[in-house]
Amino acid sequence: MSVDTQGTDLVQLVALLGAAVIAVPISKRLGLGTVLGYLAAGLVIGPYGLKLFTDPQSILHVAELGVVLFLFIIGLEMRPSRLWSLRGEIFGLGLAQVVACSALLTGLGIVAGFPPAVAFIAGMGFVLSSTAIVMQILEERGDTATPAGQRVISILLLEDLAIVPMLAIVALLGTHGSDGEAQSRWISILIAIASLAALIAAGRWLLNPMFRILANVQAREVMTAAALLVVLGAALAMQIGGLSMAMGAFLAGVLLSESSFRHQLEADIEPFRGILLGLFFLSVGMSLDLGVIARHWQMIAIGVVAYMALKAVGIYVVARVLKADHAEAMARAAMLAQGGEFAFVLYAAATAGGVFTGEVNAMLTATVIISMALTPLAVLSLKWLLPPATPEQIEEDFEGAGGRVLMIGFGRFGQISAQFLLAEGVDVTAIDSDAEMIRAASRFGFKVYFGDGTRLDVLHAAGIERAQIVAVCTDKPEVTDKIVELIQSEFPFVQLYVRAYDRGHTLRLLKKGVTYQMRETLESAFTFGASALEGLGVAPERIESISESLRSRDAARLAAQQAGGLLSAGRDLFVTKAFKPEPEPLTVPKREAKALNKEAESATAEPVD
CATH class of the missing domain: 1.20.1530.20 (Na+/H+ antiporter like fold)
Structure with a gap:
């Protein structure tokens, strides 16, 4: 050139x-x-x-090819x-x-x-x-x-088929x-059917083993090349058969939609x-x-x-x-x-x-x-x-639900938590009652079902019987409590991982016996405080010591409150302004809970959680 x-x-x-x-x-x-x-x-x-x-x-x-790749991604979600x-x-x-x-x-x-x-x-x-x-x-x-x-997508799929x-x-x-021309047309139809059958067979029996082999190679560029090969190969197969390239890519996506890859x-x-x-x-x-x-x-x-x-x-x-x-x-x-x-x-x-x-x-x-x-x-x-759409204009449709994890509530907390599960290939069924949030989540590829987690029929429709874990990530404590009580009553053996609002809410959840709970601001506040000390030039060893001591005091106070029920349920953790972290993690036996409660009552206090 x-x-x-x-x-x-x-x-x-x-x-x-x-x-x-x-x-x-x-x-x-x-x-x-x-x-x-x-x-x-x-x-x-x-x-x-x-x-x-x-x-x-x-x-x-x-x-x-942009349209082809777009239809492949749509197929992955269907x-x-x-x-x-x-x-x-x-x-x-x-x-x-x-x-x-x-x-x-x-x-x-x-x-x-x-x-x-x-x-x-x-x-x-x-x-x-x-x-x-x-x-x-x-x-x-x-x-x-x-x-x-989904109905619009269905119409588009039929129109893609109609081109033939x-x-x-x-x-x-x-x-x-x-x-001769009539015979040629029949041959073209047979080629189209054969191409479609070959693509479906490859999707069922070849693609997943191929990706497993390539994943073991641990070369990211090879996986990317393989992904492009699958999409363009499927498009080519359909084009040879006289069908739509976009239809081929869509079918390849559908065939891989249940793959861990x-x-x-x-x-x-x-x-x-x-x-x-x-x-x-x-x-x-x-x-x-x-x-x-x-x-x-x-x-x-x-x-x-x-x-x-x-x-x-x-x-x-x-x-x-x-x-x-x-x-x-x-x-x-x-x-x-x-x-x-x-x-x-x-x-x-x-x-x-x-x-x-x-x-x-x-x-x-x-x-x-x-x-x-x-x-x-x-x-x-x-x-x-x-008029603008309202939540009532979205139907409850749980076709395809029933993952290993049922996530109730898909706001900021739920979205971040779900990324860990999805990164490991865990099948997550997410439900939420906020129509605008569902639309926003779909822009980023999340399939979220519309439904109210406080309703027993919705939980059944979302496949709770097949879930190993139910993650309750709703942001209102009273709603969370209602969901936890309903699930414990109807599905007592399911593992419940729950987002807690504050310390009082944590104590209520512990009393209910949930599998795991986490206060929504605890870890972010610890990280924020440690980063602020780092910005002030405090040595990393000192920051780690402070962090360990604070965590130990928090865990000890929580254990004391849970054991003795001595602090009011709505009160958060309080510490004095002059707090100095202990060199070793604190442990508070149950018999000392009353003294610990008294100390918290008398201290000059500031809330930290």
């Missing part, structure tokens, strides 16, 4: 990164989301902007049992929406004067929504794990259907997913042909409005018929009203088959891209059209 070519490549790479770094934060600050920022940046640096790129399609082919539970939504709701919207948009094309074949293919390109844009919006809103979000028969129909419309895989894939998905949106923005828009702007403008409005109506009606409430139906219509990236494939195939002319292809492609750009604005407009 020449120096000039290398320089050009570097300029383009810097332009891509610079456009994203500048445009996306501005778009986020304006409340427009990241997708619109990427699309605008792509338009600016593309063939019709600064002309830093002349062939956006070449970038688009590479950037489609276990086979969960996917099976969604079969009704996938083949019921998804199919109903595709059929209804196909009929509406085909009819619109015929009314607009297109021949029936052209009207059908043009409409189908719009029926297949943008998986990349919709999934990005769901992730930013934290809705991927909510029941409404759509391409077959395009091939049929573009030919006269000779015997899934959290490691997600961590390895995430950086590549984010960069490539952003590159995909940039390349879509570059692909917008302003020349075609200038020549046919009236027809394209009418087409964008008509297609999006009619598809939104179809989505809303199907949602309402299938028992969705008004808010969910509106949100679904706003998110799915655009055309998708599969339209580019479908329209290109129609052009190659002689169904479309090049100009019609360019017009329809521009219509789809504009609809994709308008989607974030349509979703944003819902803030003014709909």
Whole structure:
């Protein structure tokens, strides 16, 4: 490669990164989301902007891997049992929406004067929504794990499957259907089935042994390479079979969703997913042909409005018929009203088959891209059209629950505690009654079920019978006590690990006989105090001595209080200002509890916990 070519490549790479770094934060600050920022940046640096790129399609082919990696991560969060539970939504709701919207948009094309074949293919390109844009919006809103979000994902999965028969129909419309071509289509179907079967077999019997072997090598870069190999290999297998690459990656994720390596895989894939998905949106923005828009702007403008409005109506009606409430139906219509990236494939195939002319292809492609750009604005407009979501709008759905650890309460304390368990591959079922917290947690990949831990039916649904440990991490002591009492009454043999509020709450929990309790501020306060001494230049040995003495006094006083019940239950630990740590840890026998209590009553005191 020449120096000039290398320089050009570097300029383009810097332009891509610079456009994203500048445009996306501005778009986020304006409340427009990241997708619109990427699309605008792509338009600016593309063939019709600064002309830093002349062939956006070449970038688009590479950037489609971002969608592939995104679907793999979604698959990791969706276990086979969960996917099976969604079969009704996938083949019921998804199919109903595709059929209804196909009929509406085909009819619109015929009314607009297109021949029936052209009207059908043009409409189908719009029926297949943008998986990349919709999934990005769901992730930013934290809705991927909510029941409404799962229904949207089910529709997207059905649309991914629909690309296969759509391409077959395009091939049929573009030919006269000779015997040789019919035989070729049957061969293609058999190859698709074989590819799918091979992928499922590899997922069941090869992937976990392979990752176990690689984990023993203890080379992080090899595990990362293996993760990419699995995703791209699955995508390639589906592509060879004529299926969607994204569908292949999703199935690979589902097959690995119960693996002990899934959290490691997600961590390895995430950086590549984010960069490539952003590159995909940039390349879509570059692909917008302003020349075609200038020549046919009236027809394209009418087409964008008509297609999006009619598809939104179809989505809303199907949602309402299938028992969705008004808010969910509106949100679904706003998110799915655009055309998708599969339209580019479908329209290109129609052009190659002689169904479309090049100009019609360019017009329809521009219509789809504009609809994709308008989607974030349509979703944003819902803030003014709909009231904010309330916790009651999230359903209790415990499909897939039943881990070794049941965690009740997933606030700050629970989230940090869960990371230790997840890092070891322990299956954690987390429940919480705060809808906003559930949405926020899903942005970081946590699957949290909506439910009230003080209800016996919720505990049963969350799989408490299969849990080895129940971790009660709620932040209100009265709620915590209620949960502990309920569990001890109904499930007396389960191990209870409980977050305590203060010293008085700790004494109550000890009296109840929980397996383990921890005051929520104790360890952080000890660490903070030790760090402050370190900042003042105190020797590490002295800090350690102080820390050990304080811990010993705290443990001794707690033991005395528990044994004698001499201090009031609500009182925290008190020490004098002139406290000097003892050289050896203190032990306080039960008979000295009364004297220790007296000392605490008479001391000039400050609370430390």
